[in-house]
Structure formats: C-alpha cells, structure tokens
Amino acid sequence: MSRAPKKQLSGLTADTDEDAEFFATADDGDAGALSFRLTPKQAIAKAALERALPNNILRAAQRGEPVVVLIDTANVAWTHELAVAALKLRPKPQVVSPVKPPTRYEPAEAPTILRPTFAITSDRGWLAPALVAAADVSVRVTLTPQVVEAALKLATGRKARVEPLDIVGLDVLDVASAIRPGESAAKAVRRMKEAVQSRTIGATKDDVPLLRDLVGYGAALATIQSIADDVEQVVAGGLDAKALPSLLIFGKPGVGKTLVARSFAKTVGLPLILTSVADWFASSNGHLGDVVVAAQRAFDRAVASSPSILFVDELDALPDRSAMDARSRDWWLPVVTGVLMMIDRTRGSGVVLIGATNYRDRLDDAIRRPGRFDRHVEVTAPQTVGELSAVLRHHLRGALENENLTGAARLGVGATGAQAEDWVRQAKEMARREDRPLALADLAMAIAPRDPRCEGVRRAVAIHEAGHAVVGRTLGQTIVSVSIIESGAANGATNFVPSPSILDRKGLERQVVIGLGGRAADELLSGGPSSGAQDDLRKVTQLAAAIHASFGLGATLASRTSYSAAGDLVAFDASLRRLVEADLARLMKTAREIVQRHRSEIEALAAWLVVHRFGTGADVEALLAGSTSMSSGRPPSPCPISSSS
Helix, strand or coil, X not given: CCCCCEEEECCEEEEHHHHHHCCCCCECCECCCCCCCCCHHHHHHHHHHHHHCCHHHHHHHHCCCCCEEEEECCCHHHHHHHHHHHCCCCCCCEEECCCCCCCCCCCCCCCCCCCCEEEEECCHHHCCHHHHHCCCEEEXXXXXXXXXXXXXXXXXXXXXXXXXXXXXXXXXXXXXXXXXXXXXXXXXXXXXXXXXXXXXXXXXXXXXXXXXXXXXXXXXXHHHHHHHHHHHHHHCCCCCHHHCCCXXXXXXXXXXXXXXXXXXXXXXXXXXXXXXXXXXXXXXXXCHHHHHHHHHHHHHHHHHCCCEEEEEECHHHCCCHHHCCHHHHHHHHHHHHHHHHHHHHHCCCCEEEEEEECCHHHCCHHHHCCCCCCEEEECCCCCCHHHHHHXXXXXXXXXXXXXXXXXXXXXXXCCCHHHHHHHHHHHHHHHHHCCCCCXXXXXXXXXXXXXXXXXXXXHHHHHHHHHHHHHHHHCCCCEEEEECCCECCECCEEEECCCCCCCCHHHHHHHHHHHHHHHHHHHHHCCCCCHHHHHHHHHHHHHHHHHHHCCCCCCCCCCCCCHHHHHHHHCCCHHHHHHHHHHHHHHHHHHHHHHHHCXXXXXXXXXXXXXXXXXXXXXXXXXXXXXXXXXXCCCCCCCCCCCCC
C-alpha cells in the first residue's frame, strides 16, 4: 500500500496516512476528550493536553468556534508532540507550531481565524505578534507527575505512582523512552528514575552539606545564604517567581564552586541540573548548530523540571566577543547569542540560574550584566588556619577526629578546597600502603613534603617571597600568608587580602610595585635576578598594559582590549610596549627603594622562612614587630651543579 503524501503544518510535518491510524471521538460526557491508539509519546501528549486545556475551551473547539489557544511548551520536542495531539481533536483545528525562529525569508505570519486555532510554541517570539495578541486563552504545558501517571495508564493500561523527583530534568522524549511495549508501568517509572540519576544531581545527596555547614568560604557564604533565603520564599509562595535571583560564582580553580551549587540546591530543596560549555561540545560533533542544540537541551531540561536550579559551569569558555578577531567572531557569534537568548527565556520560568567561571574578567559583558546574572559572588580559598582546619576536617570524614589539625593547616593556608581534598587522599594512601591507621604526620607530610632543594635555593626563594611580603606590607596590604613550600610549578607564594575590585591608577601601580618586590629583593639581596620571577613579570606586564589598553587610565580613553588580553597586545604593539616598559622601569625603581629601606626586615623574614617554611600574616607581623636582626648571619651552603654528557 502506497503512503499518502506529507503535508507541512507550520513546522510540524503531519502524515495523512498516520492520521488514518488514529480515530478521534468525543464522549457526550467529556466534550473535549482525545481518544486514539497510543504510542508512549502520543499518550504523554494526550494526557498533557487534556489537563492543560480548560473544559470550556475544549467544548468551544468541539463546536467549531474560532477560539485561539496559545500553548507555551518547554522545548521543541513538546511542541511537536502536542501539535500532533491537537490535530486529533474533532473538528480538526488549525495548528501553528513553529520549531525555529522566523527569518527574513520565512517571516512569522498570523493565519486567518475561521476555525479553532492552536498556537503551540516553546518561544512566543517565533509566532506572529498578531497571533499572540489574538489568543483567547494561554496555558503552559509541563511534565507533571499527574501527566505521567495518566500517560502510563493510557500506554500500558496500568497505574503507577510518580513522584516529582522521579521525573526531574526529564522531557517528553525521555519519559517516552522509558515506557516500553509489554512492560509494566512500575518498570517504566524505575527506568525514569535511572534516567534522572544519569542527568541530574539530586538535592538530597548525603555527602553534600547544607550551606550553613559549609566551611572555608568566608564572607561569600553569607551572601549566598541570603540568595538561598530568597529562593525559599519564592518556592513557598511568599515571593513572585519573577523574583528568583540568578547567581554568578567566580574564583580560581579548585575553590569549590560546584560544591556551593550542590549545597545551594540541597538547602533550598530543589533539583540541580548540571551542564557546562565543555558538555555542549562533548555531546555534539562540534558543528555550530549541534553545539547550540546541546546547550538548548540543558536549558530545556531545567525549564521542564522547574522549579529547579541550572548550574552552568566554565562560562569563560564562551569567549568575549569584543576580544575576538573577525574570523573567530563569525563562528562564535551564533553560539554566544544563542546562549544569551536561552538565559533570557529561562529567567522567570521557575529556574534559578547559577553560572560559574574561573575568570570573570574574560566573560562577555552581555553575560555578566544584571538581568542575566544579577548577583556576582567571589569564592576564595580558605583564608585562615581555622578555615583550612575545618575544610580538612570535612574531607577527613571522621578520621583523626581526636587530633588537633592546626599545625598541619598552618602549612597550607592559601590552598584551595580541592588541594585540601587531595592532601587528605594522599595521606590516606600513605597509611594504606604501609597497612596502618592514618596518622596526623601523614597529613602534614602530604601538605608539606620534605624539601629536596638545597639550602641556597631555599634561601633564594625565601628572599624573593619576603621581598613581596615586606613591599606589600609597606604599601598597606594585609598579608594572609607567606610560604616557600613548592606547589606545582610555584617555588613559593605570598598571599594578601584581596584589593578592592575597582582601583585608580595609583592603586593599580601599587599592585605592580608589589609584584616587582620579589625581583627587587633578588637583585639587591640574593646575588642578582633569576628566572624565578617570570610569572611575576608576566602578571605586572599584563596589569601595566591594561592601564593603557583596557582601563583608559593612560594617555588615551580608548579601551582596545580586555584585561585578560592586554598582556598579549604588548608583543604586537610597539608603542604600547614602550609605554609599558617605561612604567615598569619607573615602578621597579620604587620597589628597589622600598627593599633597600627595609633590607633588615626582608632578611629576617627570609631566615625565619628557611626554618619554618610557612608563616601566616600574624606570624609575619609578630616577627617584624619583635626583631629586625634575625638573619642567620652565615652564607647558604652552595648547591651542587649537575652536569650531563
């Protein structure tokens, strides 16, 4: 038997032979009831449509009255299935169901309203404005437990109880895939639960602490808790859903941004749906359209399971359009613009949007602005011995419960939560290899392994870090910690309380002088400059370049590039390079002067660091206030020189 030709219905392709397989009747007692042979998708659509449409509208449609019904859906998949279901009503209505935006060549048009008309869409902007304005009633169709229960009865002939968390983050296609011919409704529900676990992180996982129990997040936690309080009021009905805030969490890698999002979700009792820019590429073939579709799928899942929380990680992987060349902009523009539109559509739909980035300054201005991400909260590494002790205690999960962790924590202040977790893992591995219980010494060894460097190198690193610390202290910065413990590629580190996010030129130049303090100490107190200041020089070059090329604080107002790209511009712009070099030479002179004036303090702190390896800000203050003559008074042992043939 040959197939009947297909006909196009405003984005929905309906097959007339498929129509013949259905039969539509209306019981006298249920004017608008849909009744036809059902597949799982059709059963879900039928159940959803019957529960969404008011009885008076169904009766008017059955009488053939020219009513206009506007149906908002969560995604294109819903649009398609509901359009098929609507076409089974009798008399057959007119269905407008766009599945993509109108274009210059295919504009949205309002049909003539001569019979019942159903406008079904996941984005009202895809419909003609006149059609939206003509709607007699508008409804939103969502996947609720009641809809799924009814669909299961229609598709399997049996009942099964469905809870909200059983379908969190699932859309119509996910649920339809869980319903199989010949299987029970209960088995379909179990399959839905498995799908939920693979796509979402439940808000009730036992290993996720509530916000009030999080440690090591400082002042940021109070701000995040206040946002959570607002969300709880919305969920409880005390505030309008449009008041749901959005949150941008930023901070360096490893500080625990994802844990904050999971804790936030558990605190407010909402499901958490995780996605990232990397996921969008990994779940597609990398083609432009597929990446946008993958992103849309994540946003659709959040809307379909609202109220919910959508956590978008690695936002800085979406480049700043102002910092791209023409070729890159041509490729990325549709992706960035598409994500911006998804964010806009998600706001006000019962979804709490949380974004995370390691580099807030690299984000496109349109992503950062209020209305997309309203509140920006910086999450930092634990700033005190007490905070890091609490973080270590959390990751130890009951181990070493009778031990005082202060001594171990002192060795690692300034480390991130991820580093603390890794230290605990290393310590447990040490004990496991030797088949003995975990000891405090294992943790201390993981945090600060034995230093294999010779005394001369240790002293050179100590002089360098002491230079940073004393110069910063002299310029009014508060020291958090100073360390000569190796960590990755870093020989040591000096941490200060973060400066205000907005600085004038003098404030920025103070940061440059502090960055040059280690190099100045190398020159004057440690036998001359070395390659150890490379990272410092990169950072101060970037900051000095940004003064002229980004912040408009030099001779011109023009902002030619973002802060993150300012350092790269120096290599290609000779005039900028001359300005930067002149600034660095002038500020280096200031750093040398400070080092010369505070020579004894730097040497005292360096000698102390060679012995103790790590000091808090309080340690440094006590040392410098108590003595200025603590240098060991002897030269360091020479380092062996290795050679190879």
